[in-house]
Amino acid sequence: MLDVFLTPMSAAPSATRHKLFSPARIWALASNTLLELVRLKVFYFLLLFALLIIGSSAFVVKFSFQEQFQVLKDVALGAMSIFTWLLAVLSTALLLPKDIEERTLYTILAKPVPRCEYLLGKLLGVLTLLFLATSLMSFLFVGVLYYREQGAIASLGDMPPDEFAAAVAAVKASTFSPSLIQGIVFIYLKAALCASLTLLLSTFASTTIFTIMVSVVVYFIGHVQALARDYWLRDATVGPLTKIFLAFVSLVFPDLQLFNVVDDIAAGAALPMAIFLKTSALGVIYIAVYFLAGYFLFQNKEL
Amino acid sequence: MPNEKMKPRIGNAVVIRHPSFVVLLLLAFGAAKLLPEAALTREQLAAGLRKGQLDLEMRQQVGQLAFVAALSGFRAIVADGFWIHAQTAWERVDWARMKLDFDIVTSLQPRCVLFWEMSAWHMSHNASVAALENRAQPRAALRVRAAREFIATGEKYLLDGIANNPGNARLYDMLGMLYRDKMEDHCKASWAYFQAAALPTAPMYVHRFAAYELAQCPGHEREAYEILRALYLKSEDEHLPTLLKWLDRLQQKLSIPPAERVYNPDPEKSAR
């Protein structure tokens, strides 16, 4: 029965040689996490997204095409923002507690898998899911926008060539701009930051619901962190207790308003490349720091 | 006695065990990011981004839920919601409500040129005409005054829009049209069109319109003539009826010697 075991008792151990850091191991964990989330049928929300962006036009039928495009872009980018955020928080929040409760964590960590790689694999799995979701939504959004753009051009009617060219240019100016891609990158980075933060919270939170609630609170406070920082650093009239509170908010919470330039991008503002790169770099640093903090806590966690 | 080897590791480095280390890490990171974040915020504001007004006044205007949504990164959607609300107010001919909504929308999305443009158009064109024709107001003077107030509101929207979007030719173009058609102030119209013409995204016609309005601004006829002459000589594409009409008019008004005239509307008459 045990002919499969070719290794006799006295031979050198194990079929494998442990590597201190193994990208392949991390990817095995990441792809497993991605598969888990995909098989939870999370992508059905894309149907809702499609309905939203297509259905939003029902409210603006009587509007000019520029207004219609504006609303379409705003709704699509806003929906992308909320969906990616929800996906980030909800899918990350349940990863660790589920593994602990169902004891799959024990079987994984009983293998030669460092805790760091386990956590990194989980995070990368979620980030990959977010990337796929963002890409699919972007594809849908661009498709609908292009279709509406072509419809608007087709309805321009007969006019002299130079006027037609100017009209087509006006239509196209209302739809696509390179900054839209930058805006979508920011939507992704914001969601990725929230995922990393949620993972950090889940390393010490006792329940999933606690993790989700704290993530939601941090999300909202993160949007006023800039205000708190401003008051703390510049306003001399603030009392000492208030100053301490403002300092706490400024130091502990992320500044999520930095990523909210999407609204201006949708309105047609151009995003300078330097600002795009700096904001993106800050987002990546946030993700890394939150992950590091989560790793330190997870490393100490009694299982 | 604590087991040294059991302490958590990164590679072979021993990491401090106590959770307070994580708190210190986050606080240290918070301190390190403070100034870069503030600097990046200033950079974004300087680039004309994140100008949406999100203060207590806005909170009063939009309500708590909308304010929280706007604060949470959904400023554009909240603005669109109020824009749609403004359109339904327009269908009810509720100009006051429209103005309130336009104020909210333009405050939330100051970088959206479309909102400034449409708000100005509704006020200066639709609302002003409705005021003029308002038979519920028997006194003509009051109707005219109301109309002028709406036109002034439209002007303000365009000026505020320009302040928030300085590089936008369209708003100057609209301003020129407002001055020309609604205020009949050709000097101001000319100024607005010239501002538009100086911007790279300006449509071609604004150069001509600037000259036409300048021609109607007392004391600037010569200047207008020189501009129209230069346009005429520049390209045959500029030989449009209105330009030709104004060129001819100015040539006559300024008594330009025939030999110096670039445009002759009736060559046979000249020949005779």
Added chain:
Amino acid sequence: MPTPAISIQNLTKVFPIPFRREKVVAVKDLSLNVEAGHVYGLLGPNGSGKSTTMKIVLGLVSPTAGKTEIFGRDSAEVESREDVGFLPESPYFYKFLTGEETLLFYGKLCGLRGAKLKERAKELLHLVGLESAAARRIGGYSKGMLQRIGLAQALVQEPRLLVLDEPTAGVDPAGSREIRDLILAFKQRGITVLLCSHLLSQVQEICDRIGILHEGRLVREGALADLISIDTQTEIVLENATPQFLDQLRAAAARGGAKIVEERKPQRTLERYFLEVTGGGE
């Protein structure tokens, strides 16, 4: 002297209770060795510290004092787990994976790849009798099937040490017998097994040595045969003995100063009887 498979030295684990001053001492100064190639039963009532000891050996929990080693390598080192396969109590695996995908996943965690890993997964599925369920999701597995797939994942990297926590819990008698036979076969192959089980009859059948924990302390430890035998008594089972012969034996015992403590008909185990009746005995 060969390196023991597991070496536990002066192990103590104290769990603090949040917001309270008292603490829970789960394991108190425990020392024991599990020699390579043995089947060792770690027994004890609920709360005796068995699970905690196991988790510390597997590096899942850090000790308060003392140390544990696997084949000479500190349990805290991730590398020590190259040689270990672990089957937890009432195991769950990712429900969304099929049986085969589960083994492939754990194999990848151990550094196995490609065709070699696929081959290994196939062999293990055959070994534990789950070939027909390989493509079915774990969520649809019965308790017995979960135990089997758990055993298979524990074996995926050909470990020298198996740690099994209640491997036959909730499994029917036929399945339980198969798992027991597997453990004995592991032993024959030189694989060390650390077994935690409440089914003492099973432990009695397969373990070489046992350790009994109680309130965190090791109260008894040694070779099973030595521990449970009653030195002052001898058991003789006779077949086809006539009543007269039995009388003579009784008389001889009385003359020899021995006391007949019990006289009864030996019984089959209920398990054996059950298997004979249901056809699972062969």
